[in-house]
Amino acid sequence: MRASVILLLILFAGSAALSVRAYVLYERADLTIVSITAAGDSLLIELLNAETGQRGYLLTGKPVYLQPYDTALSTVGADQQRLGSQVSSVPGGGKYVVELKSLVATKMAELAATVNLARAGNHAGALKIVNTNEGLQVMDNARGVIADLQRAANTAGASRRSALAAQLVAFAALAAVLAVTDLLASFVLRRRLRRAGKEIGSLNANLEQQVQNRTLHLVRANKHLEAFAYSIAHDLRTPLRGISGFAEALAEDYGGRLDETGREYAGRVQEGCTRMATILDDLLHLSQVTQSDINLQDVDLSAEVTAICDQLRARDPGRQVQVTIQEGVRVTADRALIRSALDNLLGNAWKFTSRRDGAAIEFATAPAGDASLCCYVRDNGAGFDPAYAAKLFQRLHTPSEFPGTGIGLASVRRIIERHGGRTWAEGAVDGGATIYFTLNAEGTP
Amino acid sequence: MNDRQIIRTRPIMLIEDNPDDRDLTIRALRKHNIRNPVTLASDGAEALTMLLGDDHRDQGNPALILLDLYLPKIDGLEVLRRIRADQRTRAVPVLILTSGGEDKDLRAAYDLGANGSIRQPVVFSEFSEAVHTAGLFWLLLNQPPPDPQP
Numbered sequence: 001m002r003a004s005v006i007l008l009l010i011l012f013a014g015s016a017a018l019s020v021r022a023y024v025l026y027e028r029a030d031l032t033i034v035s036i037t038a039a040g041d042s043l044l045i046e047l048l049n050a051e052t053g054q055r056g057y058l059l060t061g062k063p064v065y066l067q068p069y070d071t072a073l074s075t076v077g078a079d080q081q082r083l084g085s086q087v088s089s090v091p092g093g094g095k096y097v098v099e100l101k102s103l104v105a106t107k108m109a110e111l112a113a114t115v116n117l118a119r120a121g122n123h124a125g126a127l128k129i130v131n132t133n134e135g136l137q138v139m140d141n142a143r144g145v146i147a148d149l150q151r152a153a154n155t156a157g158a159s160r161r162s163a164l165a166a167q168l169v170a171f172a173a174l175a176a177v178l179a180v181t182d183l184l185a186s187f188v189l190r191r192r193l194r195r196a197g198k199e200i201g202s203l204n205a206n207l208e209q210q211v212q213n214r215t216l217h218l219v220r221a222n223k224h225l226e227a228f229a230y231s232i233a234h235d236l237r238t239p240l241r242g243i244s245g246f247a248e249a250l251a252e253d254y255g256g257r258l259d260e261t262g263r264e265y266a267g268r269v270q271e272g273c274t275r276m277a278t279i280l281d282d283l284l285h286l287s288q289v290t291q292s293d294i295n296l297q298d299v300d301l302s303a304e305v306t307a308i309c310d311q312l313r314a315r316d317p318g319r320q321v322q323v324t325i326q327e328g329v330r331v332t333a334d335r336a337l338i339r340s341a342l343d344n345l346l347g348n349a350w351k352f353t354s355r356r357d358g359a360a361i362e363f364a365t366a367p368a369g370d371a372s373l374c375c376y377v378r379d380n381g382a383g384f385d386p387a388y389a390a391k392l393f394q395r396l397h398t399p400s401e402f403p404g405t406g407i408g409l410a411s412v413r414r415i416i417e418r419h420g421g422r423t424w425a426e427g428a429v430d431g432g433a434t435i436y437f438t439l440n441a442e443g444t445p
Numbered sequence: 446m447n448d449r450q451i452i453r454t455r456p457i458m459l460i461e462d463n464p465d466d467r468d469l470t471i472r473a474l475r476k477h478n479i480r481n482p483v484t485l486a487s488d489g490a491e492a493l494t495m496l497l498g499d500d501h502r503d504q505g506n507p508a509l510i511l512l513d514l515y516l517p518k519i520d521g522l523e524v525l526r527r528i529r530a531d532q533r534t535r536a537v538p539v540l541i542l543t544s545g546g547e548d549k550d551l552r553a554a555y556d557l558g559a560n561g562s563i564r565q566p567v568v569f570s571e572f573s574e575a576v577h578t579a580g581l582f583w584l585l586l587n588q589p590p591p592d593p594q595p
Contacts, residue, residue: 234544237544237567238463238465238466238544239465240567241465241466241469241544241565241566241567241569241572242463242465242466242469244567244568244569245465245469245472245569245572246465246469248569248570248573249469249472249569252476270568273567273568274567274568276567277566277567277568280567281567
């Protein structure tokens with residue numbers, strides 16, 4: 001549609017140009033007729049002037065009468081040339097010009113002969129030539145040829161003008177039709193565009209509504225799931241307590257009646273219960289982290305980290321751990337949630353450096369890529385395989401030499417995400433681990 | 446008979462609907478040589494009848510009440526509210542049994558006058574320790590309120 005509008009516009013311009021050209025040619029054709037007529041008249045007048053001069057001189061013998069003759073002698077050629085250049089557009093024009101040329105030559109020769117005879121004193125001879133009436137005849141012939149040429153020019157010019165006029169009308173009409181069509185087409189195009197625009201607009205609005213509905217639905221479903229996970233974790237504790245309790249009672253009260261394998265089995269049941277209890281506790285914690293309200297306030301992270309590390313030291317006085325804490329790291333966050341995240345991160349660092357001589361834990365900030373504040377907790381402990389860095393925050397408990405990490409880091413991530421931040425990890429097997437997280441610096445909501 | 450002996454012979458009331466928890470709690474008490482008789486109530490209504498019903502008052506108040514908050518018929522908070530509302534039982538020590546993660550209910554229990562709480566961890570040995578320590582304090586060290594004059 002748009003292409004055809006442009007094509008129509010080009011065609012309109014072309015036909016408009018053609019109609020202008022036709023108009024110019026039409027005017028020029030008129031000019032040709034006028035100049036041929038004028039040139040023919042002028043030539044005839046010059047011939048008459050020459051003859052009049054000759055007659056006067058022959059009658060009076062006074063050279064003054066020869067002046068028109070002399071003038072004509074010099075201009076006749078130019079008049080003929082002018083005529084010759086104009087007749088190309090007249091059919092048979094060349095023929096008239098050739099004919100006229102010979103007639104003019106004859107006339108001028110006759111005039112020259114008589115004037116020369118008269119100049120030599122032979123008036124009788126001159127008059128004798130005049131009296132032959134040949135000059136008169138030539139003159140009549142020339143007048144006739146000029147009239148014929150003028151008529152032919154007129155006819156040719158008129159037919160050319162009418163052809164050009166027809167062309168002009170045709171091209172102008174075509175241009176007009178094209179212009180109207182183009183206008184119509186662009187009008188239709190614009191209307192279609194407007195309608196399409198409206199349709200897109202309503203589709204967009206619809207899509208937005210759909211996305212909103214879907215999001216609402218997902219949020220609700222997610223909430224249900226989280227509440228469900230919470231109640232499952234909670235409800236599973238009661239029967240697990242029974243299993244654990246009776247396994248312990250069995251071992252304590254009836255251990256003597258079991259052989260070694262039997263006692264080991266009872267121990268295995270208790271170990272399994274302990275592991276499962278940790279998982280359930282972490283799941284409950286994760287749900288609480290997810291569902292609790294966020295209460296933003298200014299938090300001195302450095303102070304929180306110091307307090308947590310003091311607690312870790314008090315709980316484990318035998319450990320020698322060098323703790324480095326950057327002072328004055330302040331953020332806007334929910335104190336309880338952030339405290340819980342730091343508990344987790346520092347607890348991990350403490351745990352994973354337990355087999356390291358010269359264990360070191362560091363809390364500091366790093367340059368962030370954006371407006372947020374990037375903090376990290378670094379240790380020189382057992383580390384992890386970098387290939388699993390992304391999975392570190394998703395993993396559930398897997399029995400390992402350092403149990404109880406997966407959900408903890410998932411909670412950390414959930415807490416940071418609820419503050420609009422990001423978490424990521426760097427590390428190497430036996431090369432320590434660094435957990436990064438971003439938060440809003442104090443004063444930025 | 447001195448007060449301590451009286452306390453020793455007075456019963457501990459365990460209000461708990463889950464038979465596993467009930468038996469394991471009794472076992473924990475016995476294991477730590479807490480010899481007081483244990484009266485059992487498996488829902489809130491039964492507990493209130495035993496504590497406040499005139500037919501059951503002849504034994505006097507229990508030395509200690511261990512109260513689970515989630516009970517059939519009448520829940521633990523309501524039981525606590527009625528114990529505290531009654532002139533005869535308002536001073537009886539009540540310890541709440543919780544499994545953790547019920548902050549709101551625990552706060553409500555303290556508001557209603559609970560004396561303390563014991564978390565019931567999944568790992569039973571920890572619970573057993575807690576019962577022992579709580580028993581030592583509430584049954585041996587703590588000077589209980591004298592029974593109201595009839």
